[in-house]
Amino acid sequence: xxxxxxxxxxxxxxxxxxxxxxxxxxxxxxxxxxxxxxxxxxxxxxxxxxxxxxxxxxxxxxxxxxxxxxxxxxxxxxxxxxxxxxxxxxxxxxxxxxxxxxxxxxxxxxxxxxxxxxxxxxxxxxxxxxxxxxxxxxxxxxxxxxxxxxxxxxxxxxxxxxxxxxxxxxxxxxxxxxxxxxxxxxxxxxxxxxxxxxxxxxxxxxxxxxxxxxxxxxxxxxxxxxxxxxxxxxxxxxxxxxxxxxxxxxxxxxxxxxxxxxxxxxxxxxxxxxxxxxxxxxxxxxxxxxxxxxxxxxxxxxxxxxxxxxxxxxxxxxxxxxxxxxxxxxxxxxxxxxxxxxxxxxxxxxxxxxxxxxxxxxxxxxxxxxxxxxxxxxxxxxxxxxxxxxxxxxxxxxxxxxxxxxxxxxxxxxxxxxxxxxxxxxxxxxxxxxxxxxxxxxxxxxxxxxxxxxxxxxxxxxxxxxxxxxxxxxxxxxxxxxxxxxxxxxxxxxxxxxxxxxxxxxxxxxxxxxxxxxxxxxxxxxxxxxxxxxxxxxxxxxxxxxxxxxxxxxxxxxxxxxxxxxxxxxxxxxxxxxxxxxxxxxxxxxxxxxxxxxxxxxxxxxxxxxxxxxxxxxxxxxxxxxxxxxxxxxxxx
Numbered sequence: 001x002x003x004x005x006x007x008x009x010x011x012x013x014x015x016x017x018x019x020x021x022x023x024x025x026x027x028x029x030x031x032x033x034x035x036x037x038x039x040x041x042x043x044x045x046x047x048x049x050x051x052x053x054x055x056x057x058x059x060x061x062x063x064x065x066x067x068x069x070x071x072x073x074x075x076x077x078x079x080x081x082x083x084x085x086x087x088x089x090x091x092x093x094x095x096x097x098x099x100x101x102x103x104x105x106x107x108x109x110x111x112x113x114x115x116x117x118x119x120x121x122x123x124x125x126x127x128x129x130x131x132x133x134x135x136x137x138x139x140x141x142x143x144x145x146x147x148x149x150x151x152x153x154x155x156x157x158x159x160x161x162x163x164x165x166x167x168x169x170x171x172x173x174x175x176x177x178x179x180x181x182x183x184x185x186x187x188x189x190x191x192x193x194x195x196x197x198x199x200x201x202x203x204x205x206x207x208x209x210x211x212x213x214x215x216x217x218x219x220x221x222x223x224x225x226x227x228x229x230x231x232x233x234x235x236x237x238x239x240x241x242x243x244x245x246x247x248x249x250x251x252x253x254x255x256x257x258x259x260x261x262x263x264x265x266x267x268x269x270x271x272x273x274x275x276x277x278x279x280x281x282x283x284x285x286x287x288x289x290x291x292x293x294x295x296x297x298x299x300x301x302x303x304x305x306x307x308x309x310x311x312x313x314x315x316x317x318x319x320x321x322x323x324x325x326x327x328x329x330x331x332x333x334x335x336x337x338x339x340x341x342x343x344x345x346x347x348x349x350x351x352x353x354x355x356x357x358x359x360x361x362x363x364x365x366x367x368x369x370x371x372x373x374x375x376x377x378x379x380x381x382x383x384x385x386x387x388x389x390x391x392x393x394x395x396x397x398x399x400x401x402x403x404x405x406x407x408x409x410x411x412x413x414x415x416x417x418x419x420x421x422x423x424x425x426x427x428x429x430x431x432x433x434x435x436x437x438x439x440x441x442x443x444x445x446x447x448x449x450x451x452x453x454x455x456x457x458x459x460x461x462x463x464x465x466x467x468x469x470x471x472x473x474x475x476x477x478x479x480x481x482x483x484x485x486x487x488x489x490x491x492x493x494x495x496x497x498x499x500x501x502x503x504x505x506x507x508x509x510x511x512x513x514x515x516x517x518x519x520x521x522x523x524x525x526x527x528x529x530x531x532x533x534x535x536x537x538x539x540x541x542x543x544x545x546x547x548x549x550x551x552x553x554x555x556x557x558x559x560x561x562x563x564x565x566x567x568x569x570x571x572x573x574x575x576x577x578x579x580x581x582x583x584x585x586x587x588x589x590x591x592x593x594x595x596x597x598x599x600x601x602x603x604x605x606x607x608x609x610x611x612x613x614x615x616x617x618x619x620x621x622x623x624x625x626x627x628x629x630x631x632x633x634x635x636x637x
Contacts (some may be wrong), residue, residue, distance in 0.1 A: 004466075012489035015029075015030045015492070017494075017525065018483070018485045019300040019516075019517060021300075022301070022302075022475065023297055023300035023541065024296075027039050027071070028349075030490050031050060031490075032491075033050070033519070035050040035053070035487060036049055036050070036052070036488075037049060037050055038071060040073040040074075040572070041566065042567065042570065045566050047566060047572070049228075049572060050476060051069075051487040053574075054069065055067070058560075061577075064633060065354060065636075066354060066558075066635055067353075067355075067562055068353050068542075068562070069352045070238045070350055070561065070562070071563075071564055071565060072350070072565035073566060075346070075347065075463075076118065078345065078349065079120050081123055082101055082313065083101055085313045085314055085317040086320075086340075089321040090321055091313070093318070093321050093325055093326050097335035099317075100126075101127070101150050101340055102128055102339060103128055103341075103343055103346060104128075104292060105510075106131050106342030106545075106548065107347055107544050107545055108547055108548060110391050112427075112561075112563060113509070113543075115140060115142065118143055126148060127149040127151070127152060127627075128142070128150055129150075129151040131152075131153045132154055133160050136160065136163050140163070140167045140174075141172070145173055145536065146173070149287075150164075150339065151177060151251070151289060152174060152176050152177055153177050153251070154179065156176065157186070158190055159557050159574070160348075163192065164176045165198060166194075166196070168196055168198060169196050174199060175287070176199065177199045177203050178202050179224075181226060181237075184241075186237065186241055187200060188238075188241040191243070200238070200243070200246045200247045200249070201251050201287070201630075202226060202278070202291065203230060203252065204251070204252050205224075205252075206270050206275050222530065225252070226394070228274075235247070235278070235283065244281075244282055244283055245284055247283040249288050249289055250275045250285065250287070251289035252271045252289070253291030254263075254293060255292070256292055257293070257306065258294070258295055258309075259304045259305060259308055259309075259310060260309075261309075261310060264316065265581040268323040268324060268329065269294065271288065272328065277375075278565055287338075288337075288338055290338065291340070292340070292343060294344070295308070295345070296544070299515035299517070305519075307481040308567050313490040320340070324338060325583070332558075343544060344545075347544050348544040349540075349543065352542065353546075353548075355465045355466040355536040355537060356465050356536050357465070357529060358465050358503070359635060360461060361461045361463075362461075364432050365428055365457065366462055370432060377412075379409050379418075380409065383426055383429045387402050387429050387433045390433060390437070392440045395440050395441045395540075399435065399437050399454070402434065402437075403431050405426070405430075409426040412474060432442070434457070435458055438555070456522035456523055458513075459523035460496050461498065462499070462502075462537075463502050466502055466506070467504050467509065467551075469502075469506070469511045470551060470556050470557065470559070471542070472539060472542065472544060472548060474549065480513070482541055483514075483540040484494060484511060484514060484537060484539050485538055485540065486527060486536065486538075489534060495527075496528055497512060498524055499522075499523055500537070501557065503635065503636065504553050504554040505554060516533075539549060551588060552589060555583075556634045556635060557589075558581045558585045560578065560579055561578040562577050562578075563575045563577070565632075580633055580634070581633075582630070582634070583629060584630045584631060594630055605619055606619075
């Protein structure tokens with residue numbers, strides 16, 4: 001079916017094309033002036049703020065792009081929404097237990113983030129989940145509320161278990177979740193040695209699973225958790241040690257981003273059956289941990305596509321609560337405390353990566369730039385003639401012809417029958433012909449599939465001042481989709497089809513799949529670059545995992561970070577600023593000693609002076625450049 005070309009452009013057109021209102025969850029929206037606005041709130045204070053204006057203030061304050069902007073108000077809102085959704089579901093269903101959420105530290109381990117989460121979570125007894133000794137130490141130091149849970153997942157040695165037990169001694173609800181059967185022996189041994197009563201949980205491998213990227217998080221082949229037979233063995237071990245009374249929690253996890261509510265309900269149903277069985281074995285239980293999986297609608301399609309979800313928060317909470325209640329009521333058992341480990345949902349929207357576009361390149365040139373010499377080869381003249389005579393009626397024939405003559409020119413170049421200049425002109429005429437064919441084909445009722453597919457090849461390359469590997473590793477590693485949008489000029493029609501390349505010298509350092517309401521698209525329409533201004537793009541919903549998983553590819557480091565929110569008076573406040581890595585910082589990460597490097601460079605400068613290749617003035621300039629380079633930002637300034 002033919003695509004309808006946008007005839008006019010307005011802010012509402014922008015919203016439809018980029019999907020801002022669909023994935024923005026009310027936090028991001030296009031403003032009337034064509035700039036993306038972020039909705040901030042603190043108490044009774046509410047304000048919409050231009051993201052472009054915030055970016056200008058950040059730059060005027062001395063920082064350069066790229067900048068990761070964290071919005072504390074969005075984080076606070078998400079924590080409240082999650083806890084309130086479960087509170088409403090519990091009240092409406094008559095559930096007799098409570099909800100206690102925990103934030104998985106692995107989703108975003110940054111100090112500023114964890115400090116905010118534990119502070120904002122206090123009214124809800126919101127806790128933390130730790131998967132390593134380092135994360136457990138963070139949890140024990142930052143959790144203030146002794147009603148909050150600290151859930152210990154992951155493989156554990158005796159030192160990990162000792163730390164968890166000492167947390168119990170300090171009065172905190174630290175639950176040691178058994179991932180391997182052998183951990184039971186260590187828990188029993190260390191608990192008796194330290195004379196500390198543990199809180200023990202079992203992680204079960206569910207047969208229920210979710211299709212797609214996280215299918216291996218559950219099922220028989222998942223690397224974490226216990227099988228049904230191992231659960232029985234764990235019970236027997238605890239009974240033999242006289243410690244079954246300490247088994248309080250059942251836990252499962254079957255995916256970080258579960259798009260279909262049916263899989264969530266199925267997993268709860270299976271997990272509750274395990275819970276009931278453990279109660280029948282004599283374990284006191286009292287807690288069921290449904291793990292993570294609450295999805296983020298990255299593309300705004302509200303479907304079961306892997307980057308979306310076909311349910312809202314209220315449905316998620318209600319389905320879990322009602323499923324647990326119905327099954328336990330049928331068994332005559334008390335309603336347990338429900339824990340969830342929803343990290344992605346809580347943190348994703350609160351961070352936006354802003355970067356400027358440094359340059360662009362294209363396979364086509366303006367038509368007036370095309371010309372050939374009088375003595376041009378016959379094949380090149382044929383290409384020119386085809387280009388000049390492309391019409392709506394002959395687009396498919398012209399498409400086949402330009403490919404034929406392009407390939408012919410390439411063959412003749414390889415044989416030495418065509419020179420470099422003619423080969424270059426042939427390429428220009430070919431791509432300009434393809435552009436003209438695609439443009440005219442849109443006027444037809446039906447567009448031939450081969451021409452429709454060719455459109456993606458025309459995309460310009462926009463070179464962004466950031467590193468995919470450092471700031472967007474999931475885009476590269478697992479093809480995660482993130483909304484990419486210019487934060488200004490949205491009242492102007494974007495006409496340049498583009499993919500985005502980063503500043504690394506790696507062919508994978510690019511974004512060439514973009515969100516779309518139906519699937520994905522191979523390019524994004526952007527605005528033409530202007531020499532007198534920065535063109536600023538935002539990559540949204542990057543709060544989950546991206547900072548922690550960042551890679552030092554080409555030794556590009558962490559970007560600058562700025563935290564923004566409303567203060568008690570409702571005024572915009574820059575609440576925290578963390579400068580990004582310098583070259584010197586990055587070199588130390590990979591075991592170089594910057595002082596020694598500078599010394600080596602100075603010796604080379606002295607040697608060049610001695611050979612009279614530079615003078616004293618140049619010596620000073622070069623030395624100063626190296627020193628400033630070490631202190632400088634790893635990105636373009």
